[in-house]
Amino acid sequence: MNQKDFTCLKEALEKKKKILVSSCLLGMKINYEGKAHPVNELRQLFLQGQAIPVCPEVLATMPIPRDPAEIVVVNGERKVYNNKKIDVTEEYLLGAQRTLDTARTSGAKIAIMKSKSPSCGCGKIYDGTFSEKLVSGDGITVALLKENGIRVITEEDFLECLK
Template sequence: MKKLPLVISACLAGRCCRYDGSSALLSCLNALDEVFELIALCPEQLGGLPTPRSCAELVNRRVLTKEGLDLTEPFVEGSRKALALARAQGCSIALLMERSPSCGSTCVYDGTFSGTLIEGEGVFANLLREQGFTLYTPKTIDALMKANTVSYGSEHR
């Protein structure tokens, strides 16, 4: 049976691609894999950034490290590449890591490197939303499952 394609932040799928070289593996990954064709993407790596790498936050619409290095272009380029891969797989929904300057879809760090969160979107999340994707977070997985198993058909579970 064909599964509905779902873009997922690669770190949520267990890949050690976060800035510090860790992952954020979801405990429900197997349940998601039963329903969806998981398309694990890391826009930061697709943009050519190494892992591990310096921590970065959004500052005045730019992606900067604490040391002031501007990483905006690799973030934008990686987001474009990730979008192209998502489209090639027929995706229109995504499950993204919150707080990330790439994937944060409801909140991101405020740019002070103090751990303070604000409402906002990362570069990749913003691009996906502009392109009509429906975005989910680890906190909204129940809504993702409900919306997409009902609309896609329970026979695909």
């Protein structure tokens, strides 16, 4: 996390500004396996009314559970394929747009997203081979949020910031 992201998060926390948070980090069982990845400190933000839960895949009406998916580059274009080799890019783009709409409606200028996800991954994502190999990059939603001026950090960055 860079210094500007750190400063933006600190300011948002101090001023009780709205923050987008991946719903699975708040304890909602909605990831691709129907599981949650709760972070107690983020759940507290939610209980205080500061965290706005978002799940791009759910916003795109994808099922829970759903097949795992990863980003691949095809002819220079980023695509999302599930492990059955089905192109699900449109669903991920729809979820990304609906997440951006939520950020705009709420006034959130920062998002805390689940690391490594094809939607929410920030800085590191899986390489598209379903071999658990990580590469540098952002998920579809994170890339769109960043392009529109929303600062994005991972749950690990958030916990580090609290120290």
